[in-house]
Amino acid sequence: MIAFDIVLTLGLLACAAMALTLRDRTASIAAFVVAGLLIALSWVRLAAPDVALAEAAIGAGVTGALFLRSARRIGPITGGPVGGMSASIAAALGAGGLSAALFWAFAGTSGPVPYPPLVAANLEASGVTNPVTAVLLNFRAWDTLLEIAVLAVALALVVMLGPAPVVPRALGELVLPFARIVVPLAILVAGHLLWQGATAPGGAFQAGAVLAGGMLALVLAGIGPAGERIVRGALLLGLAGLAVFVGAALAAEGLTGRFLGYPAGAEKAWIIAIEASLTLSIAATLCLLFTGPVRRPHQ
Amino acid sequence: MSAALFGLGLVLMSLGIVFLFVAALGLWRLPDLLSRLHVLTKADTAGLALVALGAACVSGSLAALLPLLLCVVLVAISGATIGHLVARSVTRRETAP
Amino acid sequence: MTTDLVYHVAGAGLTGLALWRLATCRDALRRIMALNVLAIGIAMVLLASGFDAATGRTDPVPQAFALTGIVVLVSVTAALLALAERIGGRSND
Numbered sequence: 299m300i301a302f303d304i305v306l307t308l309g310l311l312a313c314a315a316m317a318l319t320l321r322d323r324t325a326s327i328a329a330f331v332v333a334g335l336l337i338a339l340s341w342v343r344l345a346a347p348d349v350a351l352a353e354a355a356i357g358a359g360v361t362g363a364l365f366l367r368s369a370r371r372i373g374p375i376t377g378g379p380v381g382g383m384s385a386s387i388a389a390a391l392g393a394g395g396l397s398a399a400l401f402w403a404f405a406g407t408s409g410p411v412p413y414p415p416l417v418a419a420n421l422e423a424s425g426v427t428n429p430v431t432a433v434l435l436n437f438r439a440w441d442t443l444l445e446i447a448v449l450a451v452a453l454a455l456v457v458m459l460g461p462a463p464v465v466p467r468a469l470g471e472l473v474l475p476f477a478r479i480v481v482p483l484a485i486l487v488a489g490h491l492l493w494q495g496a497t498a499p500g501g502a503f504q505a506g507a508v509l510a511g512g513m514l515a516l517v518l519a520g521i522g523p524a525g526e527r528i529v530r531g532a533l534l535l536g537l538a539g540l541a542v543f544v545g546a547a548l549a550a551e552g553l554t555g556r557f558l559g560y561p562a563g564a565e566k567a568w569i570i571a572i573e574a575s576l577t578l579s580i581a582a583t584l585c586l587l588f589t590g591p592v593r594r595p596h597q
Numbered sequence: 598m599s600a601a602l603f604g605l606g607l608v609l610m611s612l613g614i615v616f617l618f619v620a621a622l623g624l625w626r627l628p629d630l631l632s633r634l635h636v637l638t639k640a641d642t643a644g645l646a647l648v649a650l651g652a653a654c655v656s657g658s659l660a661a662l663l664p665l666l667l668c669v670v671l672v673a674i675s676g677a678t679i680g681h682l683v684a685r686s687v688t689r690r691e692t693a694p
Numbered sequence: 695m696t697t698d699l700v701y702h703v704a705g706a707g708l709t710g711l712a713l714w715r716l717a718t719c720r721d722a723l724r725r726i727m728a729l730n731v732l733a734i735g736i737a738m739v740l741l742a743s744g745f746d747a748a749t750g751r752t753d754p755v756p757q758a759f760a761l762t763g764i765v766v767l768v769s770v771t772a773a774l775l776a777l778a779e780r781i782g783g784r785s786n787d
Binding site: 299300303304307310311314315317318319323326330333337340341343344345346348349352353356357360361364365367368369371372375376380381385386389390392393394396397398400401404405407413414417429430432433434438441442445448449451452453455456459462503580583584587588 | 696697698699700701702703704705706707708709710711712713714715717718719720721722723724726727728730731734737738739740741742743744745746750751752753754755757758760761762764765766767768769770771772773775776777778779780782
């Protein structure tokens with residue numbers, strides 16, 4: 299299997315190099331998306347299926363769509379590189395040195411890792427059996443709360459900047475039938491991922507990303523959220539995740555005296571409830587980040 | 598029985614890999630975009646379907662077959678849609694001055 | 695030669711590539727893409743350092759970090775792209 303790892307990482311580095319050097323924007327973004335899928339494969343090889351699911355849906359899917367949208371608006375690459383050949387060589391030497399230091403610092407560490415025994419010992423009390431979900435929504439739920447706050451801040455920033463909205467217009471004759479099949483499936487898969495996240499790879503982020511993918515298929519088929527009321531509803535839904543999470547944290551504080559310390563015996567119900575609202579909120583946020591928040595009538 | 602199923606799975610997967618290899622070869626050697634799309638959408642879908650069927654045979658359980666079948670159906674549908682979209686954008690660009 | 699060593703090298707390589715591109719490139723979109731590659735390289739180094747070849751498992755805490763990083767990265771990318779469009783884009787397309 300080591301040969302597969304080497305081929306995979308070489309392909310990954312080649313795709314990343316192409317994404318960062320090709321002059322044609324579409325080719326560069328295509329290489330970036332392929333690199334994203336190869337990275338999802340590497341996460342599987344590194345025994346991190348939760349991260350792989352999120353990477354395939356968000357890293358390759360939603361990010362690629364965002365880049366394609368902006369590439370079309372910004373236009374082709376103009377202007378050469380910063381400085382001349384000597385500046386490029388100096389930057390390469392600096393970046394190479396930093397990269398070698400990073401490799402030395404992390405690959406050189408050895409000895410027992412502290413977290414897995416701790417997580418394994420407390421997994422029973424967390425209410426779920428998937429250790430990643432236990433870390434995300436119980437042991438370090440505070441981090442996840444702040445992450446949802448970052449999503450809300452990004453959404454607020456995009457709303458304030460008000461980029462040109464993606465006008466819903468069908469891409470082609472086949473996209474609507476495609477969306478008719480894929481959207482119900484995306485809703486089913488999202489529900490499945492959300493529920494199985496307690497015991498197996500999956501959870502709110504993966505489910506939200508899959509749901510957002512379904513919503514984007516609808517937008518590209520020309521049946522986007524057209525009315526102002528719907529957009530406002532999606533915006534509220536996007537911010538509701540943070541509100542529910544903060545509310546749950548305060549309620550848990552009131553019940554048990556610990557911030558985000560869920561009542562004993564009911565941890566799973568709390569986690570699933572928070573994750574369900576996060577799923578909807580993440581899906582709405584990702585969709586709005588792509589389409590832009592304000593719908594002006596198409597001229 | 599299970600050994601025969603395992604062997605059948607390996608044969609199907611090898612056949613699928615041959616299809617995928619032909620698709621990659623076509624992508625590399627064929628001259629223009631439409632013929633590349635032609636080889637990519639067809640040979641790719643067939644190759645993936647064979648690999649998935651082989652994997653289901655190797656695992657030998659019906660529960661593993663269903664998600665694999667779902668994957669194949671989704672890839673077939675999205676492959677057809679994306680092929681259509683790419684071809685459409687190219688023909689539009691060529692007909693429009 | 696073990697699996698985690700291969701991914702340590704790849705993660706460090708991705709990080710170096712992205713840093714070089716961030717320093718030498720003037721195009722906003724290309725820089726945002728380099729930022730994405732940088733984040734992925736760091737996540738790969740983190741996950742590789744949490745990978746235990748003996749049991750074939752990965753430490754769940756870096757996994758949670760990487761997962762959080764992916765979601766934060768996509769929101770940052772969307773915000774930066776909106777800014778880039780505002781600075782250099784044709785207005786209404």
